[in-house]
Amino acid sequence: xxxxxxxxxxxxxxxxxxxxxxxxxxxxxxxxxxxxxxxxxxxxxxxxxxxxxxxxxxxxxxxxxxxxxxxxxxxxxxxxxxxxxxxxxxxxxxxxxxxxxxxxxxxxxxxxxxxxxxxxxxxxxxxxxxxxxxxxxxxxxxxxxxxxxxxxxxxxxxxxxxxxxxxxxxxxxxxxxxxxxxxxxxxxxxxxxxxxxxxxxxxxxxxxxxxxxxxxxxxxxxxxxxxxxxxxxxxxxxxxxxxxxxxxxxxxxxxxxxxxxxxxxxxxxxx
Amino acid sequence: xxxxxxxxxxxxxxxxxxxxxxxxxxxxxxxxxxxxxxxxxxxxxxxxxxxxxxxxxxxxxxxxxxxxxxxxxxxxxxxxxxxxxxxxxxxxxxxxxxxxxxxxxxxxxxxxxxxxxxxxxxxxxxxxxxxxxxxxxxxxxxxxxxxxxxxxxxxxxxxxxxxxxxxxxxxxxxxxxxxxxxxxxxxxxxxxxxxxxxxxxxxxxxxxxxxxxxxxxxxxxxxxxxxxxxxxxxxxxxxxxxxxxxxxxxxxxxxxxxxxxxxxxxxxxxxxxxxxxxxxxxxxxxxxxxxxxxxxxxxxxxxxxxxxxxxx
Numbered sequence: 001x002x003x004x005x006x007x008x009x010x011x012x013x014x015x016x017x018x019x020x021x022x023x024x025x026x027x028x029x030x031x032x033x034x035x036x037x038x039x040x041x042x043x044x045x046x047x048x049x050x051x052x053x054x055x056x057x058x059x060x061x062x063x064x065x066x067x068x069x070x071x072x073x074x075x076x077x078x079x080x081x082x083x084x085x086x087x088x089x090x091x092x093x094x095x096x097x098x099x100x101x102x103x104x105x106x107x108x109x110x111x112x113x114x115x116x117x118x119x120x121x122x123x124x125x126x127x128x129x130x131x132x133x134x135x136x137x138x139x140x141x142x143x144x145x146x147x148x149x150x151x152x153x154x155x156x157x158x159x160x161x162x163x164x165x166x167x168x169x170x171x172x173x174x175x176x177x178x179x180x181x182x183x184x185x186x187x188x189x190x191x192x193x194x195x196x197x198x199x200x201x202x203x204x205x206x207x208x209x210x211x212x213x214x215x216x217x218x219x220x221x222x223x224x225x226x227x228x229x230x231x232x233x234x235x236x237x238x239x240x241x242x243x244x245x246x247x248x249x250x251x252x253x254x255x256x257x258x259x260x261x262x263x264x265x266x267x268x269x270x271x
Numbered sequence: 272x273x274x275x276x277x278x279x280x281x282x283x284x285x286x287x288x289x290x291x292x293x294x295x296x297x298x299x300x301x302x303x304x305x306x307x308x309x310x311x312x313x314x315x316x317x318x319x320x321x322x323x324x325x326x327x328x329x330x331x332x333x334x335x336x337x338x339x340x341x342x343x344x345x346x347x348x349x350x351x352x353x354x355x356x357x358x359x360x361x362x363x364x365x366x367x368x369x370x371x372x373x374x375x376x377x378x379x380x381x382x383x384x385x386x387x388x389x390x391x392x393x394x395x396x397x398x399x400x401x402x403x404x405x406x407x408x409x410x411x412x413x414x415x416x417x418x419x420x421x422x423x424x425x426x427x428x429x430x431x432x433x434x435x436x437x438x439x440x441x442x443x444x445x446x447x448x449x450x451x452x453x454x455x456x457x458x459x460x461x462x463x464x465x466x467x468x469x470x471x472x473x474x475x476x477x478x479x480x481x482x483x484x485x486x487x488x489x490x491x492x493x494x495x496x497x498x499x500x501x502x503x504x505x506x507x508x509x510x511x512x513x514x515x516x517x518x519x520x521x522x523x524x525x526x527x528x529x530x531x532x533x534x535x536x537x538x539x540x541x542x543x544x545x546x547x548x549x550x551x552x553x554x555x556x557x558x559x560x561x562x563x564x565x566x567x568x569x570x571x572x573x574x575x576x577x578x579x580x581x582x583x
Binding site for chain 2: 057061063103104110111112113114115117118119121122123124125126127128129130132133151152155156158159162163
């Protein structure tokens with residue numbers, strides 16, 4: 001997909017996030033919006049996958065480690081045709097396929113996610129399985145910045161480097177906020193690029209809202225051999241909805257009906 | 272009554288090698304204890320299908336789910352304390368919630384870990400695993416049953432927890448083949464029914480011999496599958512006797528005793544119950560034999576409870 005097409009897709013993904021969360025009445029808009037560009041580039045450009053064959057053993061794998069931001073995952077999966085868009089409007093309802101945190105009832109979701117800090121390990125397992133079977137699929141994993149305060153993440157980081165998982169690419173959605181406030185105030189994670197490099201990862205830092213930079217970064221890290229790659233994507237929490245940007249409250253508060261209408265106006269293709 | 276003494280974990284390691292030859296989909300994981308758990312035997316034979324995670328059990332369990340999601344049948348091993356305690360969240364949320372084909376075979380369970388003391392004596396692992404949906408729990412009584420349990424786990428889709436000890440255990444003459452979820456009646460009796468698992472099956476059989484000389488007839492039922500538990504066998508057994516003794520090398524809270532009492536509480540049949548197990552205490556250092564005495568897990572302690580049930 002071309003850069004401008006991906007930008008249009010990302011706007012559509014953001015509209016779906018706002019709509020499904022407003023309808024659901026609860027959920028996590030901030031981190032879903034901050035990762036919308038990353039996820040659009042991944043699902044509409046980078047990943048080799050086919051919604052008609054969600055169990056294809058050779059498909060590229062994606063795992064969302066920050067499971068609470070599943071609205072963005074649900075949005076891209078439905079846009080790719082994994083399930084009908086109508087499912088989005090049942091998010092978080094009793095009996096719905098789309099749970100508040102993702103599980104394997106959703107086509108395209110291979111392992112449940114939600115308890116933070118575990119997803120990179122899951123992705124590591126997928127990467128090791130490819131090595132055993134000499135398959136060429138790649139594994140992508142999206143992590144949150146608050147999430148990497150979990151010790152389990154660093155266990156996975158150490159192991160992925162140890163086992164030279166060059167088919168594994170992690171992305172850090174570095175929006176700078178977690179529920180209790182600014183990441184640097186709650187529990188500082190800096191110097192974060194140095195940490196990943198010290199753990200043996202090929203590490204690059206990009207603007208997580210520049211489609212071009214993301215496209216280039218994913219293309220480049222594909223060629224890195226002998227070690228896993230980390231793309232640190234600097235993002236803005238609540239990105240592209242003016243009154244949600246940088247507002248910690250929108251980590252876990254959904255827009256009201258009026259706020260959603262305003263947001264959709266801002267996210268319109270005809271602005 | 273009993274045959275050759277073997278390490279259950281040695282049997283486990285050898286069984287893995289045997290299964291690994293037939294089934295190329297089997298992958299084995301360990302967390303720096305492969306020498307103790309004997310997964311090292313598999314590692315030597317199939318290094319490309321073995322991964323040592325170092326001292327990082329949480330990573331191992333979540334990665335096990337990732338491997339299983341790609342079609343692998345994963346055996347993940349470490350000590351029972353760390354497999355179930357340290358990595359419980361990963362076992363629940365990554366493995367069990369997604370119903371992954373991961374078999375957790377944990378060794379060094381129970382008080383008979385011995386001199387290492389309380390931090391290494393898992394007395395809560397059955398409770399921790401049994402409470403999770405989709406999880407099955409096997410506690411084989413000896414070496415041959417360990418082999419059968421591992422084989423059975425391989426053929427059951429979804430997660431399984433298998434609890435093994437550290438010490439050698441004598442092998443029993445098993446009257447029945449190991450069938451998951453079907454209790455094994457080791458001996459009949461009309462006065463007392465003893466429900467036991469793991470090494471306590473042997474203790475129950477020894478207590479039975481003592482009591483026989485006093486004219487007390489004990490049935491001994493090996494509940495090798497704690498989940499799903501054999502409700503029918505339990506209800507049938509209690510209807511024939513005057514009292515029940517439940518024996519486990521585990522906390523009396525939430526383990527075999529808890530599971531049996533949940534069945535009995537629901538069946539409406541009144542029966543007196545005595546509990547042999549660890550009564551909300553931590554373990555401590557000592558020889559296995561001394562610890563079994565200190566925590567009242569020895570055959571003599573079972574006999575005391577049985578007599579008391581018949582006289583009270």
